Amino acid sequence: MxxxxxxxxxxxxxxxxxxxxxxxxxxxxxxxxxxxxxxxxxxxxxxxxxxxxxxxxxxxxxxxxxxLTFENVAEIKKNNDQFKALKDELANVEENSNDKKAILKITNQELNEVDLAKKQIDSFKQGCLKKHLAKP
Structure with a gap:
């Protein structure tokens, strides 16, 4: 078939x-x-x-x-073991990458919050400065 x-x-x-x-x-x-x-x-x-x-x-x-050509069963098993080790290593790399992506996402959110707080502080300072200059 x-x-x-x-x-x-x-x-x-x-x-x-x-x-x-x-x-x-x-x-x-x-x-x-x-x-x-x-x-x-x-x-x-x-x-x-x-x-x-x-x-x-x-x-x-x-x-x-x-x-793939192999000479004997021992060579096949050796290659299977190497393949499994590389597959496990790749899984670990992907897991670490996902962890780092999650940390990066949280860090970016925190940076956005810091930027927003900075803008609010600048706006507050501007408001205070205007009030101070407006006083006779």
């Missing part, structure tokens, strides 16, 4: 690897017996080449330069 939930329409290719188990006289799921490590490493490129041969309108390709 083609998805349109992102900028570029795309699909997810799902498959189940089934082999016949002669010992038990039935079919079973077994990726290990069907695919090798090399198959998994070259799957996207192979599929891309095959689709380009069969579909004349197919141009973009499977790989979009956003696909």
């Amino acid at each position: 083609v998805h349109y939930d992102e900028r570029t329409p795309h699909l997810h290719y799902a498959f189940v690897l089934v082999v016949f188990d002669a010992k038990k006289d039935r079919y079973k799921v077994s990726a290990k017996q069907v695919l090798t490590r090399h198959d998994l490493q070259t799957f996207h490129d192979d599929l891309d080449q095959d689709l380009k041969k069969v579909l004349p309108f197919y141009e973009k390709g499977i790989l979009n330069n956003k696909t």
Whole structure:
């Protein structure tokens, strides 16, 4: 099924690897017996080449330069840990930024109140000065 939930329409290719188990006289799921490590490493490129041969309108390709390559599960976990740490750090930065924005808003309100008080004091001084000069 083609998805349109992102900028570029795309699909997810799902498959189940089934082999016949002669010992038990039935079919079973077994990726290990069907695919090798090399198959998994070259799957996207192979599929891309095959689709380009069969579909004349197919141009973009499977790989979009956003696909990350990893050597092993430990590397994936390491990158996931780094991603989580960066995500947590970003959340902290955003929280601090929101706190600082709130403080800035309060400070601006207080500055406005100080400006208003200054104007009132100046107006009061002007009034007093006028009264003082108006006295005979």
